[in-house]
Amino acid sequence: MTRTPDRKIRKAQTISPFGVGAIFDFKDESFIGIDVGRWPANARRIESPRLSQRVGTELAEAPAAGLPYLRFPRWLVCRKCTRMTEWHGSADGQAEEKAVPRCVHAGCNGTLIPIRFVMACKEGHLSDVPWQRWVHLDNAAPSGPDQANCDSRDLEFKARQGGGGSLASLYVKCCTCGRERSLERLMSPAGLKGIRCRGGQPWYARENRVECKETPEVVQRGATNLYSPIVESALDIPPESNYDPASAMAADIREHQIFTAIPPLLGTHGAHHPLVVQLAETVAEALVPTQIPDRPAAVMRMRNLVILVASDEGDSAPRIVADPEENLLLGEWQALTTRSDRNPHPLDRFQTEHTTLLERNVAAPPGGALEELDRLVDQVVLVRRLREVRALKAFTRLDGTTPVTVGRPGVGRIPRYMPAIEVYGEGVFITLKEDVLLTWIKANEGSILSRVGLLRQRMGSSTLNADVPAVTARFLVVHTLAHLLIRQFAFEAGYSASSLRERLYIAEPGPTGQGAMAGLLIYTAAGDRGGTLGGLVRLGEPGRLSGTFLNALAAGQWCSSDPVCGESTGQGMLGLNLAACHACTLVSETSCVHRNMLLDRTLLLGNATLTGGFFSEVLRRGMKEFMAVEEG
Known part of the structure; x- marks a missing residue:
């Protein structure tokens, strides 16, 4: 008896990276997350009024009993006989949830595995490569009339002996007419010549194809750019966070x-x-x-x-009115920067303690690094307990700008809910002094504009404008500082770097100076209501945070790839990083909300040409103190 595989993913993975429309592999199988229209209507709702208003619908988590899925890609290859099969699930006598598919060719019964390549476009469509058509579209003249007219689906996926591991060693062969075609140019711009995008949307239970004029591309099903989730998140803030x-x-x-x-x-x-x-x-x-x-x-x-x-769970519940302009970060900024006179309840979902960078009643040595650091840092807030809700709103493919919603589209229709998860944790919130930041930007305007302008120009010519914030010196300083602190916190607190996340609060001042934000929250969170163990908050306590802060800046000043990294005028995705690479600044993809883009150590720490980095004086004084100790 064949045993049904125990296919499992964590609830958090239903948001990212294996959300609606994403391909995920399980051993020798490959599936695609199905739209929320096929999720249970009575899935457990997650309460987050501000986030629900932002996305315009209720939020719900994946049920514990599991989610429906669809096998994709449909073209499978037999490990034993190399024959290709276009799978149709229960139509072939085996339901989607049953055992691993088997080859149906006579006498074989080998394991069928998904083919590595799929076809996608920037409009978000996804399809199988039409292999039966592709193999017969080769520009080489057919050797006979049978090959010219053949459209057989009886194909083989083979490798040439001694051909190595390149695509040139792989080819598809038609078992009916004998025609074969190498995969060498399959992923090139001309690889799909003569084939148009099919408008495929296989994450719908009944595939909904649409007309599409985009040029399709062939990518490997595990490619990182095949699926980019668009996730909205919000922290609980008072009064909703207060225990009731x-x-x-x-x-x-x-x-x-x-x-x-x-x-x-x-x-x-x-x-x-x-x-x-x-x-x-x-x-x-x-x-x-x-x-x-x-x-x-x-x-x-x-x-x-x-x-x-x-x-109260029925249809009588009031309909949520969408407000895309709801500024989630502004509300959180106000909650984080405002001291509360309310006595907190142990079960409040938002508990903060305003503290100081330096130890209370202990003055920093005059002219020292700590004195300068205290001049630059404004507020330090220990977030002893927080609750964050993350919702999968849409996704894009191939770095496209067309978001695909997680529910089946239709005139006037919105999903009855969006997939979401809730996590509990702790964090450290830090703000920079607004007047000092503005003075620094004005004093170094020429050097700053030359670096910021370079990134603005690249951003303007990219397709990412809707996905990232405005490129400003304020953003680069706060974002880069967040990355350096994540790396140092992970080192000192013992957390894995991937378990720490950043949340940035950045806004330019209005005409009268109002509305400015320059702060960051470094936090960790888990699905357990009990949250995490408090190690991150301890790093933010007076006297301890200052040392961690200095260590983070010192570590960021040196990179194993210098001088190449430090003198770089563009690296990373689309050249949208300057002096920042994996050796010194970048963090895991789960930690950064902006895909490890728009980072620059030089604006933060300075270099030979920009001696006035925002924290340059802190480093200069710190080095002077260190040398004095060494000489002593």
């Missing part, structure tokens, strides 16, 4: 695995239906502690509350 016993109890009820079955039954049969009452009582039994007086009465009260919460 009634809301907390309702959340516990919604999280019970049986609860999701109650709202649809309630809407169909009413609150007094025996099955509704039985399910509500099962949930109540699980939530009411066993060692309390008069437990039967408590269970009955809880049962009634379960039914009441379930009734």
Whole structure:
């Protein structure tokens, strides 16, 4: 008996990197995430009013019971006989969720594995390469009339003996007419000559093809540019983040695995239906502690509350009005920079403590590095507890600018909800002094503009304008500082670098100086409601953060790729980094919200031509103090 594979992904991966429309591999199989129209209607909702308003719909997480998926690409290759098969799932007698597909050619029964190549375009479409057509479109003249007219799907995917590992050693052969074609030029601009984009959208259960005039490209199914998720996220801030016993109890009820079955039954049969009452009582039994007086009465009260919460899940809930201009970061900035007089509850989802960079009642040595650092840094806030909700809004392909929504498109239709996850954690929030930053920009205007202008010019000629913020000196300084701190925090706190994330708060001042932001939040978060262990917050405590800060700046001053990196006028994706590379500044993709672009150590730390980096004086004084200690 063939065992069904135990295919699993984490809930967080349903947002990124394996969200709707993404290809993910599992051993010898390959699947594509299906649109939310096929997700369960009663999936557990995630409460985040500001984020829901921003995206215009409710948010829900992937159900614990699993998600539907589709096998993609459909063209598979037999490991045993090398024959190619266009798979049609249950039409071939095997359902999508069953065992690994087997070759149907007589006497073979070999394992079928997905072919490595797919066809995509910048409009977000994705299709199998039409192999039966491609192999017969070779420019070489056919050797006979049978080859010229053949459109057989009986193909082989073969490798030439001694051909090495290049594409030139691979070829597709038609078993009917004998025609064969090398894959050597398959991924070149002319590789699909004569083939148009098919407008494929295989992440829909019933594939919805559209007309498309874009030129398709062949890419490997694991290519990093094949899928770029567009994720919106928001932190809980007061008053929504404040603990409310009634809301907390309702959340516990919604999280019970049986609860999701109650709202649809309630809407169909009413609150007094025996099955509704039985399910509500099962949930109540699980939530009411066993060692309390008069437990039967408590269970009955809880049962009634379960039914009441379930009734709020129906269609009578008010429709969310989308507000794309909702400034999530501005609200968070105000919450982070404002001291609260409220006594925090241990279960508040947003707990902050305003502190100082240096130890209280201890003055920094006059003329020293700490004194200068304290002059540049404004606020330090320990975020002892936070809750973040991340929602998958759309995605793009091949660095295109056309976002594809996660729900099936239609006139006037929006998804009933968007995929989301909630995570809990901690962080350190740091702001720079606005007046000092403006003075520095004005004093070094010429040098700054030459570097910023270079990146602006490249950004203007790219297709990324809608995906990244305005290129300013303020942004480059804050973003680069965030990366250096992530690397140093990971080293000192023991977290893996990929578990730390940045959240940037950047805005230029308005006409009267209002609305300016220059801050960053370095945080870590996990799916457990208990959050994380506090190691990151400890690094932000007075006296400790200053040393970590200085170490981060000192580490950023030196790169193993210098002088090449330090003198670079463009590196990384589209040349959108200057003095920044993997050896000194870049972090993992999960940590950076801007895809490791728009970074420059020189603006932050200076070099031979720009001696006035924002933190240059801190480093100069620090080096002077170090040399004095060495000489002593």
